[in-house]
Amino acid sequence: MPHQIEIARHSPISPTTPIADSQAGKVNGCLSALSSHAFSLLKPFLTEVVLHEGTILWDPNKRSADVYFPVSGLVSILIDASDGVSVEVASICGQAAVGTIFELDQSDFSTQAVVQVGGHFLRMPSPQLLLAAKDNSEIQNLVTYCRDWIFMQAQQTAACNAVHTAEKRFCRWLVQAYERMETDNIRVTQEIIAALLAIRRTTITLTAQKLQIEGLIQYRRGKITVLDRVRLRAAACECCDSLSRQHWPSTRLLALRAPKLRV
Amino acid sequence: MPHYHFVLKTRDDLIPDRDGSEWPNDAAAQEEATLVAQDLMRNQEAKRGSWRIEVRDQNLLPRAELLFAEIDQTIAHLPPELREPHILASRRIAAFSDALLAVRKTLSEVMETLSRSDAVMAVVAGKRG
Numbered sequence: 001m002p003h004q005i006e007i008a009r010h011s012p013i014s015p016t017t018p019i020a021d022s023q024a025g026k027v028n029g030c031l032s033a034l035s036s037h038a039f040s041l042l043k044p045f046l047t048e049v050v051l052h053e054g055t056i057l058w059d060p061n062k063r064s065a066d067v068y069f070p071v072s073g074l075v076s077i078l079i080d081a082s083d084g085v086s087v088e089v090a091s092i093c094g095q096a097a098v099g100t101i102f103e104l105d106q107s108d109f110s111t112q113a114v115v116q117v118g119g120h121f122l123r124m125p126s127p128q129l130l131l132a133a134k135d136n137s138e139i140q141n142l143v144t145y146c147r148d149w150i151f152m153q154a155q156q157t158a159a160c161n162a163v164h165t166a167e168k169r170f171c172r173w174l175v176q177a178y179e180r181m182e183t184d185n186i187r188v189t190q191e192i193i194a195a196l197l198a199i200r201r202t203t204i205t206l207t208a209q210k211l212q213i214e215g216l217i218q219y220r221r222g223k224i225t226v227l228d229r230v231r232l233r234a235a236a237c238e239c240c241d242s243l244s245r246q247h248w249p250s251t252r253l254l255a256l257r258a259p260k261l262r263v
Numbered sequence: 264m265p266h267y268h269f270v271l272k273t274r275d276d277l278i279p280d281r282d283g284s285e286w287p288n289d290a291a292a293q294e295e296a297t298l299v300a301q302d303l304m305r306n307q308e309a310k311r312g313s314w315r316i317e318v319r320d321q322n323l324l325p326r327a328e329l330l331f332a333e334i335d336q337t338i339a340h341l342p343p344e345l346r347e348p349h350i351l352a353s354r355r356i357a358a359f360s361d362a363l364l365a366v367r368k369t370l371s372e373v374m375e376t377l378s379r380s381d382a383v384m385a386v387v388a389g390k391r392g
Contacts (some may be wrong), residue, residue, distance in 0.1 A: 166302045202284065202295060203302040206271045210278045 028069040028122060029095040029250025030142055035257065038138040045124040052118040053187075058100050060110035066123050067099035073119025074181055074188075076196055077103075077150060078112045086112060087161070088196035090153035093180035095248035101126045102147045116196070117177075117187055141256060145249035152247060156239050164237040166199050167207050171236035173197060174217065174226060176243065184226040190219070211235070266321040267292040269299060273314050274360045289326055292318050296329045301336070308337045312353035313360065330354060 031039060031046075051057075051073060058064035060080070068075065075098045078086035089111070092098040103111055133140040160169060173193060177186045190208060194201040208224070211217045216232045218225045226232055233240060245251055264285040269292075271278040286292040296316040304311040312332035320326050332338075332353035338346050 163306055165305065165307055199302045200295065200299045202269050202280070202299045205280055205282070205284075206269065206278050206299070206303075209280065210271075210276065213276070213278070 027094070028071050028097075029248065030097055030146070030253060031069055031122065033250045033253035033257065034138055034142070038136050041132045041136055041139065042124060042129065045128045046122045047124070049121050049123050050118070051115045051121050053115055055115040055118070057098065057113040057115065059112040063100045063110070064113070065126055067097050067101060067126050067129050069097045069122040069124075070094050071120040071122060072117075072181065073115060073121065074117040074177060076114050076116045077154075078114060078196075080112065081198065085198060086195065087198045089157050090150045091116070091176065091180070092150075093177075094182070095180060095250040096149050097142070097146045097249070099126055099129075101130060101143070102150055116192055117181065138253070138256075141253060142249065145252045149247070149249050153243060156242050160237060160239045161198070164239070166197070166203050167210070168235070168237035169197050169199075170204060170207050171211070171216075171232055172239050174224065175229075175233050175236045175240045178226050178229065179240075179245070180248075184229075186224045186226070187222060188224060189222050265292075267295075267326070268319040268321075268323060269296055270317040270319060271303070271314070272317060272357070272360070273311075274356065277364060283321070289318070293327050293329070296327070297334055300329055300331050300334055304331045304335065308335050312349060313356035315357055330357060 031042070034042075046069075049068075051068075057066075057068060057075065070093050072094065075092045076088045077090040077092065077098070079089050081087050098113060129139070129143065133143045160172065164172070170193065173196065174186065177188070178184055190204045191201050194204045197204075208217065208219050211232070212219060214231070216226070216228045216235065218227055264287060266283050267286050268280045268283040270280060284295075286295060296318050300314070300316050304314065308331075312330075312335060314331045316329045316331075317325055318327045318329070330350065330353060332350045335349075338349060
């Protein structure tokens with residue numbers, strides 16, 4: 001049974017409200033990469049919400065009218081494969097935004113988005129973002145880069161699923177999770193990872209046990225702690241490099257502004 | 264519902280399944296072992312033919328052992344005279360891996376015993392002194 005979206009602050013954030021997770025001091029990379037002028041165009045429409053694990057942002061029957069900027073947490077974009085099995089084709093964390101406006105506009109081809117790791121998000125109506133993008137090139141870039149990011153991941157995931165082993169894919173998922181959420185403590189169950197990667201939960205259990213014996217991770221129910229980032233990355237497939245930091249929407253937005261910032 | 268554990272035996276390691284999981288009967292547990300084996304050998308079929316999954320019951324007693332080579336779908340189309348040598352070779356490698364693991368375990372136990380005896384001898388020597 002999916003959780004309902006719980007709104008922590010129903011009213012738009014005040015001008016003094018920081019774009020940050022108050023507990024972890026995190027920010028959404030895309031929003032913080034914008035100039036103060038571009039951000040001021042979006043700020044009046046942003047609402048801070050807390051989304052719990054299992055929250056469905058949209059599914060094939062109900063498209064989302066909003067865009068979400070994760071501050072903490074992780075959202076999976078899933079494709080329904082068959083027999084009720086949904087496979088992850090992209091994951092979105094604090095370096096990007098997520099919403100159906102970044103998807104293909106085809107009524108008969110649709111995805112599902114589920115919050116896999118709960119956290120703080122900033123939400124705004126999609127039409128307002130698209131309207132702002134018409135008048136501001138930075139926001140237009142934000143929309144383009146977030147769209148690129150989903151397609152890049154989908155392409156890489158297709159190749160990854162076809163040729164890499166279950167262990168390497170599991171390690172890749174963990175590496176991407178700790179890099180994108182910027183934490184070594186990943187609050188996720190083995191059942192969820194198994195479903196996302198379309199492999200048996202027992203396969204994940206045995207693989208996690210092997211990684212734990214080797215000192216790469218420690219796992220308890222509902223929580224995986226990364227103990228050795230370097231060795232975990234070495235154990236993952238090369239897809240980690242193909243989807244690394246320089247491809248994140250936040251990094252690309254910052255790179256565009258970098259020459260101006262230096263001046 | 265009965266509780267089962269799935270122990271993975273690679274060429275170098277024995278990976279336990281500490282928590283285990285519930286399955287209706289032995290046949291369902293063996294079916295799960297088959298699906299897990301297919302997960303683990305996918306794209307590495309040639310290298311992992313000698314890996315096995317042992318199905319154990321709630322008392323950790325072995326109920327079945329599955330050799331990956333025997334359920335390798337990539338060679339399922341081959342005639343028996345081509346499949347059987349691969350399965351036989353995989354079985355022999357598996358037996359050799361078991362023997363090596365047993366030797367390693369014995370060596371580890373011997374080292375531990377020697378270490379303890381050193382401590383005892385040190386105490387004895389101290390009393391005599």
